[in-house]
Amino acid sequence: MNRTSAWGLVTELLRGVPKGRRRFALATLLAALASMSSVALMGTAAWLISFAALAPPVLYLQAAAVMVRAFGIARSAFRYVERLVGHDLVLRMQSALRLRVYDKLSGTTLVGRRRGDLLTRVVADVAAIQDVVVRVAIPALSASLVVTATTIILATFNAASALVLFVTAVLGGVVVPLLAQRATLRLDEAAAPTRGRLADEVREFSRTAQDLVAYGATDRALDRVLEVDEQLRRQEAGGAWVRGIAAAGQVLAAGIAVVAALLIGAPALLDGSMDARYLAVLVLTPLALHEVFNTFAQAAQTWTRSRSALQRIAETLDAADVGSGDAEPAGEAGEGLVLSGVSVGWPGGEALLSGLDLAVRPGERVALVGASGVGKTTVAATVMGLIPPLAGEVLRGGRVGYLAQDAHIFATSVAENVKIGHKDASDDEVRQALARAGLDLDPARVVGEGGAGLSGGERRRLAFARVVVGERDLLILDEPTEHLDHETAERLVNDVFAATADKAVLVLTHDRALIERCDRVVELVPAGR
Numbered sequence: 001m002n003r004t005s006a007w008g009l010v011t012e013l014l015r016g017v018p019k020g021r022r023r024f025a026l027a028t029l030l031a032a033l034a035s036m037s038s039v040a041l042m043g044t045a046a047w048l049i050s051f052a053a054l055a056p057p058v059l060y061l062q063a064a065a066v067m068v069r070a071f072g073i074a075r076s077a078f079r080y081v082e083r084l085v086g087h088d089l090v091l092r093m094q095s096a097l098r099l100r101v102y103d104k105l106s107g108t109t110l111v112g113r114r115r116g117d118l119l120t121r122v123v124a125d126v127a128a129i130q131d132v133v134v135r136v137a138i139p140a141l142s143a144s145l146v147v148t149a150t151t152i153i154l155a156t157f158n159a160a161s162a163l164v165l166f167v168t169a170v171l172g173g174v175v176v177p178l179l180a181q182r183a184t185l186r187l188d189e190a191a192a193p194t195r196g197r198l199a200d201e202v203r204e205f206s207r208t209a210q211d212l213v214a215y216g217a218t219d220r221a222l223d224r225v226l227e228v229d230e231q232l233r234r235q236e237a238g239g240a241w242v243r244g245i246a247a248a249g250q251v252l253a254a255g256i257a258v259v260a261a262l263l264i265g266a267p268a269l270l271d272g273s274m275d276a277r278y279l280a281v282l283v284l285t286p287l288a289l290h291e292v293f294n295t296f297a298q299a300a301q302t303w304t305r306s307r308s309a310l311q312r313i314a315e316t317l318d319a320a321d322v323g324s325g326d327a328e329p330a331g332e333a334g335e336g337l338v339l340s341g342v343s344v345g346w347p348g349g350e351a352l353l354s355g356l357d358l359a360v361r362p363g364e365r366v367a368l369v370g371a372s373g374v375g376k377t378t379v380a381a382t383v384m385g386l387i388p389p390l391a392g393e394v395l396r397g398g399r400v401g402y403l404a405q406d407a408h409i410f411a412t413s414v415a416e417n418v419k420i421g422h423k424d425a426s427d428d429e430v431r432q433a434l435a436r437a438g439l440d441l442d443p444a445r446v447v448g449e450g451g452a453g454l455s456g457g458e459r460r461r462l463a464f465a466r467v468v469v470g471e472r473d474l475l476i477l478d479e480p481t482e483h484l485d486h487e488t489a490e491r492l493v494n495d496v497f498a499a500t501a502d503k504a505v506l507v508l509t510h511d512r513a514l515i516e517r518c519d520r521v522v523e524l525v526p527a528g529r
Contacts (some may be wrong), residue, residue, distance in 0.1 A: 006310035010132055013093040023089040024133070030082035031142035034075055035292045039150050041071035042288035046280035054277075086138055090130040098126050101316060108321040119203070120196040121312050128192075128309035135295070136303045143173055143292050150289050157278045158268055164260040165286050172253030173293040180246035181300035187235045188304035192312055194235060198228045239301050246297030250290065257286035336361045336504035337383060337474050342392030344375055344382045351390050352378055353524055360474070360504040365497070367507045367515045370524035376508040379524070380476045383506070398473025403496075405479035407463035409451030415443035417462055422470035433469035437461040438495035457488040464496060474504045481511045493517065 014020040048064040101122055147169045155162035181188075205212070205221050212218045261282040268274040336359065343354040352375035360366045368376055381387045384400050401421070410417055415430045422429070430443050439461040451459035460480065467475065480496060481489035493514060497505075507518055515521055 006132075006307040006314065009097070009310050009314050010093075010129065010137075013096055013129065016096055017089065017092045020089065020093070023085055024138070027082055027086035027089060028138050028141045028145075030078050030085060031138050032145040034078035034082055035142060035146045036149060037071045037075035037078060038291065039146060039285060039288045041068060041075060043153075043281045043285045044068050044071060046284040047277055050277040050280040082138075086134050087130075090133045093133065094126060094129050097129055097313065098122070101126060101313065104317050104319075108319070118316075120192075120199040121316055124195060125192060125309035125312050128306040128313075131302050131306045132310070136299050136306065139292075139295065139299060143296075146292055147173065147289065150285065154282065154285060158265060158274055158282055161261045161264045161282045164264065165257050165289065168253045168257040168260070168286065169289060169293070171256075172250040172290055173296050176246050176249040176253065177293075177296040177300035179249075180242050180297040181304055183242045184239045184301055185304055187238045188301050189308045191232065191235050191239075191305050192309040194228065194232045196312070198225070198232055201225045201228050243297050243301065247294070250293055250297065254286055254290035257290065258283055261286060336364070336397060337506065338393075338395040339383075340393045340395070342382065342394060343390040344378045344387075345390050346378070347387060352526065354391070356392070356524075358522055360506050362473070362504050363502050364520070365505040365507060365518045367509060367518035367521045368524060369509065369515060369521060372510075374524045374526055376524060377478060380478055380506070380508060383474075383476060396474055399471060401467040401470070401472035401475045403460075403464055403467050403475070403477045403480055405482045407460075407466070409447060409449075409454070409459055409462060411449040411452075412446065413443065414441045414445050414447060414462065417447070418443070418465045418469050421466035421468075425469050429469055430465075433465040434462075436468050436495075436499040437465035438491070439465055455488075456484055457492055460484065460492060461495070464492075464499075468499055472503065474506070475500055476506045476508065478508045479510070480507070481509065481514055486513075489513075 014024055017023070044064055044067045048061060048068060051064065052061055105118075105122075147166065151162050151166045151169075154165060201224055205225050208221070209218075212221050261279075265274065265279045265282045269276055269279050338360075339356050339358040342356040342358075343351040344356065345351040345353075356379070358366070358368075368379060370376055378387070380402065382389050383394060383396065384402060385394075410420075414434070415427070418430045418433055419425050421433075425433070427443065434441060434443065439458060441458070441462070447453050447462075451462065454462065464480075477496065481493065484492065489511070490513070497517070507514065509515060
């Protein structure tokens with residue numbers, strides 16, 4: 001169980017939002033007034049019709065007629081204002097929660113988190129705060145006020161009928177929703193994780209679509225996506241089926257209240273203990289009151305799903321930081337890099353490499369080589385400070401630049417893609433970075449997602465421009481020539497090395513031609529050999 005519960009997160013956000021608790025109380029009161037207006041409208045209209053049947057002077061009916069109009073208008077007015085206040089509150093809470101999640105993610109690598117699932121947490125799971133407040137908490141609290149007020153008022157007409165109404169209200173508004181929630185508990189708790197798995201599968205499918213088509217593996221990959229989608233569909237269908245049964249139970253509870261009012265009110269009317277005008281009030285008021293509970297079965301299921309989603313957010317917020325999202329220099333190594341007796345590996349796992357000694361000085365290019373999976377990228381993550389070394393000391397001076405082999409190109413302008421490396425870069429600095437990367441592109445040109453419309457070499461050069469737009473003292477090139485033809489790769493390396501002639505450069509590669517152009521070669525040997 002994470003340290004922060006779902007409801008604890010809600011109350012914490014209520015305290016954190018300016019006037020959050022006042023806004024919540026006001027929204028609850030407005031919702032109660034809107035529902036009370038609906039109930040009062042039905043009761044007053046019933047009294048008016050009953051009294052009009054006795055053919056009294058018209059003036060006797062005017063007060064009730066005005067009240068009917070007033071309650072009819074008030075019902076819509078209170079509901080409208082309640083929606084404004086309630087949604088304003090939840091949007092503020094949602095923004096505050098999303099900022100907390102972004103702040104958490106900016107300071108940690110969250111190693112091992114599936115990206116599609118993490119995206120679902122940031123987008124869909126954060127939005128669950130809206131369901132908790134608007135669809136669960138406010139309706140439940142306002143309904144309790146309405147039921148209490150209605151029961152007390154009807155008790156002045158007939159105590160027995162009011163008591164039955166209260167019991168049926170508890171049955172339709174509490175018992176039936178709780179039974180529905182319990183019936184779909186496991187399905188609703190599994191819905192948020194399943195949605196995260198679906199997002200992860202869809203992301204993997206879209207990211208690897210071209211390779212899947214090339215190797216004829218599209219059907220198998222699509223089957224995996226559809227399997228998770230079918231699982232989510234079954235969970236949603238199971239919840240909908242139970243909601244239908246619960247709706248029938250709530251209609252039954254309302255019917256019991258109406259029939260009981262007739263059975264109790266008719267004898268009271270006959271023996272003269274109750275005014276004839278009140279019988280219609282006793283019979284018709286339960287219909288309006290039970291309308292308040294129409295969405296409670298769904299709200300109970302929504303609470304389970306929202307609680308599961310918010311617990312996933314709480315787990316993300318409570319997760320121990322791994323490394324740093326923005327590494328600072330770890331020591332004095334001039335403007336280069338020194339590793340002394342370093343062991344690297346993912347936190348909580350075994351060391352992939354141990355006893356690593358490495359020095360890269362300004363103007364020096366060192367190739368880091370080894371078999372796939374030996375730990376080259378893990379060394380890079382350790383050098384950048386994204387994950388801590390398991391042992392030893394890492395000294396680096398200045399800022400580190402990293403050119404990833406799969407650096408993402410966003411669907412925006414060339415300039416905005418470059419500014420990811422330095423958000424405050426001027427237009428001149430962007431153009432200079434493009435020139436240093438050997439890229440003749442208009443900074444205002446818009447490129448597609450993943451660099452659509454650019455060649456492989458242009459995408460790699462654009463990613464490199466992102467690295468050199470800011471001041472970097474140490475550069476890590478992770479397979480810079482991967483997936484490029486020989487001529488394109490050679491031109492890219494020429495431009496990269498020319499732009500980094502006075503920098504310390506660590507090159508992670510399998511490319512024999514690139515290795516030969518480096519000043520030194522360090523071969524990595526797995527730990528235990």
